[in-house]
Amino acid sequence: MLQGGISVEKNIENASVYDVTALTSLEKLEPVRVRPGMYIGSTGTKGLHHCIWEILDNAIDEISNGYGDTAIITLNKDKTVSVQDNGRGIPTGIHPVKKKSGVEMVFTELHTGGKFNNSIYKTSGGLHGVGASVVNALSEWLEVEVKQNGNIYKQRFEYAYDKQSKRKMPGTAVTKLEVIGSTKETGTKITFLADKEVFSTTEFKFDVIDQRLQELAFQNKGITLKFVDNRKEEVIEKVYHSERGLLDFMDYLNESKTVIHNPPILFEGEREVNDLNMYGEVCIQFTDSTTENIASYVNNIPTTEAGTHETGFKTGMTRAFKEWAKKLNLLKEKDKEFEGDDLREGMTAIIRIKISNPVFEGQTKTKLGNNEAYTMMNDLTYTKFSEWIEDNKDVASIMINNAIEAAARREKIKKINEAEKKKIGRGTAPLAGKVAVCTLKDPSFTEFIVVEGDSAGGSAKQARDRRFQTIMPSKGKIMNTEKQKLENVLSSEELKMFNIAIGTGVLDNYREEDLKYDKIIIMSDADVDGYHIRTLWMTYIYRYMKPLIANGHLYMAMPPLYKVYKESKGKSIVKYAYSDEELEQVKKEVGKGYLLQRYKGLGEMNPDQLWETTLNPETRTLQRITIEDAAKAEKMVSLLMGDVVEPRKNYMYKYAEF
Structure with missing residues (x-):
């Protein structure tokens, strides 16, 4: 049955032993340095933050599977980032075949991870087990501390000379795994410095991390995420925790909208398709908006380009309501049959699934491709909505009538569009x-x-x-x-x-x-x-x-906000600044004797200035x-x-x- 209250996610993981023998290695690190975009999507701001997500996803995997309850992300003054959890810690034992510690394998070899063994993590948010090694490959240096077996272990990796390869290699271990202390705690702390030779920027954005942590807390109710920004004199600390999960998420998404019903519709379920175990959870609420807003996730990863799970949800929902529209005799002969888009007008939906072997289309992991996810979400959504309509016929009738009205508007708009196209054809x-x-x-x-x-x-x-x-x-x-x-x-x-x-x-x-x-x-x-x-x-x-x-x-x-210029030895020096911070740097570059112009708007610029600053592909910033x-x-x-x-x-x- 659909619930209006809190959903309790079932733990679909019966974990096996997680130790060094569960790790498997497929290839080495050098390809990451050569083609970073294949692994993190880009080398700009998005790719830079992707490095944090890869490490953090591994920490949340630990917590989601019942090991630990807290992860901490810290931005440090020296431009490094630390990600810490209180899980079991990366295996420190020596692999019987590789003769390396589990820590060294995880950070120096691609596709090394317990995630490749389905009995360890059935639903994993990290980049198919390559996350830690990819981040290592794209860092100037990386240090890992592991608390395990009563000891504190530490190892450092750098982009440095590798004796075996006889050249500089990414992610080279420059120290052995050493015991540096004792503890009764367990967990992993990873600190890395993103390589400025790889990334176009190494400045992490507070708002980007803040939003992602908020979404992760909503999706993983009961866990605690902490964010510490030490980069300025005034330290910023935030804690993210949600006891109501997607219901809190829905309140967050609709906080400035007028909702039509409360509480939101909430359902969950498990399915197995082609031996693939999956879990799905959906939260829905309608507002007085005229458009739909769907936020979808796979194993905590945002799927901004949707995918099979979203399509399955839409198909199942439309199927359930169309069947009930006929049963309730709400569709008259004169009515245009409504489509899914008509039904979803004003809908805010959160869709999250957990799947043991996600297939993401494209290198940036933003669109799910598993056909099994379509089958699961189609069946789950159809079944749960059919049950809900049975118990809420009055509300369902209103939703169906709204969809019929939306279909009529759509038909009217289609005619308007066709008329506009004819005008274009006639040159009017x-x-x-x-x-x-x-x-x-x-x-x-x-x-x-x-x-x-x-x-x-x-x-x-x-x-x-x-x-x-x-x-x-x-x-x-x-x-x-x-x-x-x-x-x-x-x-x-x-x-x-x-x-x-x-x-x-x-x-x-x-x-x-x-x-x-x-x-x-x-x-x-x-x-x-x-x-x-x-x-x-x-x-x-x-x-x-x-x-x-x-x-x-x-x-x-x-x-630009500013133009800085001066005459020097018969030559004109002209530079533009796009922020107050950049202005200070430009002033230093130009030197004493500069003149400063503050642009209040585009209208202040003459055509030559407008061309140079905002239109010329060679000099503009887009x-x-x-x-x-x-x-x-x-x-x-x-x-x-x-x-x-x-x-x-x-x-x-x-x-x-x-």
Whole structure:
């Protein structure tokens, strides 16, 4: 039966002995250094934080399987990161075949881990057992301390000369596993310094770690996660703990929205498909929003590109409600049959599964590919929703009627879209005089740039390279689409102009093959209003054109805040700074006698400056927007513009400067 209360996750693990004999090695570390993107997705900010997740996932695996209850992440002043748990500790014994300690095997050889033996961890969040060695390979140095057998063990690894290979090798053990003390505790502490030769940045972001730890605490109720940031004089410490699990998570996601029912719908279950053991848990709540919001996870890992578990959930839910719509005789002859999208309007859902052998599509592990997960979630969702509808016919009838109304709106909107396409075909699209279209027709090389304000838009039209850059001036803030009805969104003149120019269509009508530009760039001032404009555009595209983001087409232009210049020996020195911190560095580089200009907005720049700082591909700075970035923007818009006042007051009290 579906529950409105707390769900108790069953422990699907009957652990075997975890010692050095359970470890198996498949290949060595050097490929990681050569092609890091294959293992952590990128060498930018996302890949840098991925290193923390790999170590942390291993710690949470220990806790989830009943060993220990706390993991601590510490950012240190020397740019190192420490991840500590109170689990059993990595095996310190000597492997009978390898003649190495378990610690050295885990950190120096790929695919070494008990996770390759199904009897140890049946559901594992780490990167298929390669996490520790990958982090070691991409670090200047790494130290591990293990508390086990009454002893404290320590070993250090560096990117250093390897006697056997006769060259520098990543993750080389530069000390033996040594006993440095005694203890009655157990656990593992790993400290590493990310290699600046590998990563484009080695600055960890507090907000990124904070959000991930919060989500992990919600998914693993009862565990305690601690975050300590020692990088500044004022140390920041946060503790994450949830006793209600996904119910707390749902409150967090919907804190600034008006919910239609309480408590949320919650169910869980286990299934075995093709000898693959799986556990699933789902929490659902409907709000007065017009769009759906699904957060899905596999073994604690966010699956931002969805996958088979999400598809199975959607199929099972739609199947259950369609069957009951017929049983309850709610569909009339005149009614358009509703689809899953119609049913899920306003739905917030959290889907998490645990699976012993997850298959992730792509190197960044953001889309699940197991067909068994589809079968399990389809069956589980259909069964549980059928039971829930039986017990809640009145509420279910309202949901079905809402879906029927949504289907009617969808049909109406489809006709509007078709009419707009006919206009485009007749050459009457509302672009003339408003959008400066580029001359190139090949979308592989073209850019569509939305510029805040008519003044900046005029300068951008003059500054652009008209061969490949299309400019659309924006009047300012577009509507908040998070709660608007679809017909209102599509009738907005500015959004309609954007949609026609891009060419893809929206929602179910989105067609990637019709995209007219490779890059969609939002250009706004580097101030609070500009930030608000960016979040509104991100929210709209996230809600209505999500593949633009998923396929890497959406960017934010990063205009500079300052221009630092001076004349020196007959030459002009000009540099730009994008933050107050960067300004101090630029001042030092330019030296005494500099002149400083503070840009208050894009409209202050002449066409030459606009070209050099924000339009020229050789000199500009662009930020590619990810699904995670857009989801955060959507939540921020909901927080700042939603109906619920308290979360907004709390946010403003926390961040406002008085």
